[in-house]
Amino acid sequence: MSLRQLLSRLPRCLGASGPLRGPLDTISSVISWRGQSSRSPAQWNQVVSEAEKIVGYPTSFMSLRCLLSDELSNIAMQVRKLVGTQHPLLTTARGLVHDSQNNLQLRGLVVLLISKAAGPNSMNASCQNYDMVSGIYSCQRSLAEITELIHTALLVHRGIVNLNELQSSDGPLKDMQFGNKIAILSGDFLLANACNGLALLQNTKVVELLASALMDLVQGVYYENSTLAKENRITDDIGISTWKEQTFLSHGALLAKSCQAAMELAKHDAEVQDMAFQYGKHMAMSHKINSDLQPFIKEKTSDSLTFNLNSAPVVLHQEFLGRDLWIKQIREAQEKGRLDYAKLRETIKAGKGVTSAIDLCCYHGNKALEALESFPPSEARTALENIVFAVMRFS
Amino acid sequence: MARACNIHHNNSRYVQASQRAIALIAEMIHTASLVHDDVIDDASSRRGKHTVNKIWGEKKAVLAGDLILSAASIALARIGNTTVISILTQVIEDLVRGEFLQLGSKENETERFAHYLEKTFKKTASLIANSCKAASVLGCPDPAVHEIAYQYGKNVGIAFQLIDDILDFTSCSDQMGKPTSADLKLGLATGPVLFACQQFPEMNAMIMRWFSSPGDADRARQYVLQSDGVQQTTFHLLFIQQDDYISSRVSNKKSGGKELLVFPLFPS
Numbered sequence: 001m002s003l004r005q006l007l008s009r010l011p012r013c014l015g016a017s018g019p020l021r022g023p024l025d026t027i028s029s030v031i032s033w034r035g036q037s038s039r040s041p042a043q044w045n046q047v048v049s050e051a052e053k054i055v056g057y058p059t060s061f062m063s064l065r066c067l068l069s070d071e072l073s074n075i076a077m078q079v080r081k082l083v084g085t086q087h088p089l090l091t092t093a094r095g096l097v098h099d100s101q102n103n104l105q106l107r108g109l110v111v112l113l114i115s116k117a118a119g120p121n122s123m124n125a126s127c128q129n130y131d132m133v134s135g136i137y138s139c140q141r142s143l144a145e146i147t148e149l150i151h152t153a154l155l156v157h158r159g160i161v162n163l164n165e166l167q168s169s170d171g172p173l174k175d176m177q178f179g180n181k182i183a184i185l186s187g188d189f190l191l192a193n194a195c196n197g198l199a200l201l202q203n204t205k206v207v208e209l210l211a212s213a214l215m216d217l218v219q220g221v222y223y224e225n226s227t228l229a230k231e232n233r234i235t236d237d238i239g240i241s242t243w244k245e246q247t248f249l250s251h252g253a254l255l256a257k258s259c260q261a262a263m264e265l266a267k268h269d270a271e272v273q274d275m276a277f278q279y280g281k282h283m284a285m286s287h288k289i290n291s292d293l294q295p296f297i298k299e300k301t302s303d304s305l306t307f308n309l310n311s312a313p314v315v316l317h318q319e320f321l322g323r324d325l326w327i328k329q330i331r332e333a334q335e336k337g338r339l340d341y342a343k344l345r346e347t348i349k350a351g352k353g354v355t356s357a358i359d360l361c362c363y364h365g366n367k368a369l370e371a372l373e374s375f376p377p378s379e380a381r382t383a384l385e386n387i388v389f390a391v392m393r394f395s
Numbered sequence: 396m397a398r399a400c401n402i403h404h405n406n407s408r409y410v411q412a413s414q415r416a417i418a419l420i421a422e423m424i425h426t427a428s429l430v431h432d433d434v435i436d437d438a439s440s441r442r443g444k445h446t447v448n449k450i451w452g453e454k455k456a457v458l459a460g461d462l463i464l465s466a467a468s469i470a471l472a473r474i475g476n477t478t479v480i481s482i483l484t485q486v487i488e489d490l491v492r493g494e495f496l497q498l499g500s501k502e503n504e505t506e507r508f509a510h511y512l513e514k515t516f517k518k519t520a521s522l523i524a525n526s527c528k529a530a531s532v533l534g535c536p537d538p539a540v541h542e543i544a545y546q547y548g549k550n551v552g553i554a555f556q557l558i559d560d561i562l563d564f565t566s567c568s569d570q571m572g573k574p575t576s577a578d579l580k581l582g583l584a585t586g587p588v589l590f591a592c593q594q595f596p597e598m599n600a601m602i603m604r605w606f607s608s609p610g611d612a613d614r615a616r617q618y619v620l621q622s623d624g625v626q627q628t629t630f631h632l633l634f635i636q637q638d639d640y641i642s643s644r645v646s647n648k649k650s651g652g653k654e655l656l657v658f659p660l661f662p663s
Contacts, residue, residue, distance in 0.1 A: 071495050078498075157461060160434075162452035181435045184457055185494055188431060191461070192484075192491040195468065199484040202477045211468035218461045225454055 047390050048109070051383040055112040056134030071189050078182045086171050087179025088159035089186075107151055107255050108144035110283065110387070114276050115140040115262045116380035117372075121269075135380070139201055139265045146197040146210065147258040153190035154217050158224075159183050206261045213257035220250025224310075237323055240360075243315045248281065251288045256280035271374070278371035279384065286364035287391050288312070289357055296345065296354045297394055306341050312360065317353025358394055365392040396544055397530040404535035413474045414530045420483060421526040423467035428490050430460040435494070438577075474533075482529045486522050493517030497583065507602075508589050512553070520552025560585035561628050564619050579612040588615060591622035 082090050116135045131138050160180050163173065170176065191214075198207045223246040238246075248256075259280035263273040292311035307314070318326040333344040348354065368388045375381050397414035401407045432438075433446040434456045440446060448456040464487070471480055496514040527548030531541045563578050564587050578585050584592075584602045592598040595618045601611045619625065 071492065074495060074498065154461070157457050160454045160457045162454050163437075164452065177437055180453055184431055184435055185491070185498075187457075187461075188491045189495070191464065192488040195484040195487050198468075199477070199481040204472045204475050204477060204480065207480060208469055208472035211465050211472055215462060215465035215469065218458050218465060222455070222458050225458075 043393075044390050047383070047386045048106075051109055051113060051387065054134075054379050054383050055109065055116060055136060075182065075186045075189065078178075079186075082175070082179050082182070085175035085179060087176055087183070088161065089156065089179050089183045092156055092159050092183075105144075105148045107258065108148045110255060110280065110384070111144040111147055111258050111262050112136055112141065113380045113384050113387075114259050114279060114375075115144075115266065117375045117378055117384060118263055118266060118268060118272060118276065119376070119378075121267050121272075137266060139203075140262050142197055142201060143206070143210075143258065143262055143265060146194045147254060149190045149194040149197070150210065150214055150217065151254060153187045153194065154214075154221055156183050156187040156190065158221055201265070203265060205264055209257045209261045209264070213254045216249045216253035216257075220246060220248075220253070224250055237318075238310070238315060239319055240312075240315055243310070243312065244285070247285060247288055247312075252281045252284040255284040275371045275374045279368050282364040282368035282371065283384075283388055283391070286361050286368060286388065289361040289364065290391050290394075293354065293357055293361065293394070296349055296357075307345065313353040313357040314348060315353075316356045316360070317348045317351045320352045320356075361394075362392050365389075396527040396547070397534055400531040400534035400540060400544065403540060404537070411533060413476070413479075413533050416470055416474055417479070417483075417526055417529045417533065420467045420470050421486075421522060423463050423470070424483070424486060424490070425522060427460045427463040427467065430456055430463070432494070434460075436577075476533065478532055479529045482525050482532070486525045489517040489521035493519075493521075507584070511584070511586065511589060515553055515556045516549065519556040520549045523552040523555075524548035557586055557628055561587060561625055564616065564625060579606050579615055586628040587619045587625050590627040591615075591619040594618075594622040 079089065079093050115137065119135065120132070120137075133141075160183055161170075161176050163176060163180075166173065166176060194210075198210055201207070256277045257280070259276035260273045263276045268276075289312045292308070293313055295305055295307040296313055321329070329347050330339070330344065333340045333347065365388050369385060372381055372384055372388075397410045397417070398408060401409065401411070401414075429441065430447050433441055434448045434453050437448075438446050439449050446456075447459055451459075471483055474480075493514050493516075496510065496517060524545045525548070528541050528545040531544035535541075560578065563585065579588070583605075588598070588602070592602065598615060598618055601608070601615055604611070606612050606615055
């Protein structure tokens with residue numbers, strides 16, 4: 001049974017989730033790898049479906065044991081009870097279900113592709129006993145699955161709400177408490193499965209890599225949370241270098257370390273592992289910047305579309321202007337305490353933030369391509385290149 | 396446990412660094428689960444202090460739990476023993492399944508008690524059982540010893556939880572460090588309640604509705620105190636303690652580590 005089939009147990013129409021808030025922005029941008037497809041959906045989908053063929057099957061990963069477990073049915077049932085409430089878990093679940101039509105598990109796909117691109121290590125005979133399907137070891141497939149489990153677990157945990165910050169528009173406290181409870185349990189369930197999967201790989205170095213990736217991810221999410229709308233400060237005073245560090249933690253680390261771990265499983269040497277790491281890191285960074293840029297480059301955007309004030313183009317814009325001028329611009333865009341996003345967007349577009357964000361995206365994209373050069377040419381390598389090209393594409 | 400196994404194996408009273416690491420990792424996993432449990436139960440105090448979720452909010456509490464878990468996993472990986480990794484990741488899975496078991500409830504009376512014991516194992520005993528087993532794996536190659544270590548830990552864990560459940564009825568808040576009747580207020584039916592139900596069948600309806608009607612928790616508490624629920628649970632406990640003592644004696648006949656393992660389980 002595939003993940004898609006299982007998630008279809010969740011009701012199709014999970015209902016509207018109410019006004020968008022900070023956590024929902026972050027969740028939406030993290031799960032929606034379709035961000036860049038708004039300009040050329042056909043092209044992106046094509047890149048991904050070609051890639052899926054190369055790795056042997058569509059990317060539906062969760063291990064059979066996990067899928068068929070009582071707990072997951074239990075979770076599905078509990079999430080259904082949340083319909084009609086405004087808990088973010090509903091948005092997360094909806095995103096997972098709706099995106100299942102398209103590219104649900106890109107991270108896992110990248111791990112599979114890079115495993116195939118690197119191939120077996122011809123110098124090391126110790127892997128000869130491992131079974132290989134479509135050029136990928138079963139342990140590497142398992143690793144791809146584990147990566148997705150960790151990613152999804154934190155996605156779900158991102159949706160926890162602080163009960164003392166609730167307003168009357170959020171609905172009954174009871175619903176939010178219940179939503180929190182289910183979100184924690186589901187996330188923990190996914191993490192437990194990830195840990196078990198890691199144990200089965202029987203490789204302590206890989207366990208350490210993925211555990212440290214989890215730690216990085218948790219720290220990254222922590223920074224994301226602390227920069228969300230506070231009472232007096234709408235945006236943090238962070239420069240682009242801090243932004244890069246935090247974004248590496250929240251977006252880059254998992255993919256980078258996973259790619260490296262895939263190489264370790266095939267017993268590749270340190271150089272190959274490093275190249276895989278670099279690809280994962282730069283590709284993830286470039287993708288995040290692309291996703292941040294979407295509100296600023298789409299031709300037709302609705303006026304009510306909000307954007308994250310700590311996203312790449314905005315942080316760069318602030319850096320060029322200096323803090324004081326930026327705060328002034330924000331105030332000018334505020335009407336009766338509410339931020340006019342459309343107006344602020346125009347202000348930002350008029351500055352240098354957007355163009356330099358595009359440059360940064362291409363910089364990381366190119367670094368990713370450079371890392372790929374050390375792998376022998378193959379279909380898998382081409383697919384990885386195509387993914388980077390698609391992410392760097394803005395016209 | 397580590398010392399007992401080491402002595403048994405090669406007469407070494409020294410506890411290895413890796414075994415110490417197991418102790419640390421076990422505490423970390425336990426702490427992570429407590430932090431998450433406090434958010435799930437919306438608890439305001441733990442061990443006499445404010446909970447993480449009350450001071451810093453639910454979001455940070457959940458992330459804190461995840462962080463501790465990841466630190467424990469890194470430490471576990473660094474021990475460098477894949478068997479030990481498998482043993483302790485089983486604990487993480489059991490903890491989560493234990494919480495899920497708590498979400499559901501069983502119709503049938505006999506099923507309910509089995510359900511309660513299974514939940515108790517997963518939530519409390521598994522950690523102790525598996526940590527003991529892991530420490531023994533690092534100290535000694537004999538699988539028979541590993542099994543004894545596991546059984547010992549399991550019995551200690553279950554005994555501990557039973558005492559905790561009893562004290563929830565018989566003690567008062569100051570002594571406990573957390574509010575009493577907490578289990579009833581959360582809608583949970585523990586050992587004493589299940590035994591009391593045999594004498595007061597009207598409790599069945601209350602159990603099925605998770606003590607959610609007003610006055611349920613207080614009435615249930617009264618029933619338990621009137622019945623022999625506490626005594627029956629205590630009896631069960633003594634049975635386990637005996638089992639435990641026997642197994643620990645068997646394993647440590649060669650060593651002086653025996654005295655370390657036999658400690659009073661029952662405060663009175």
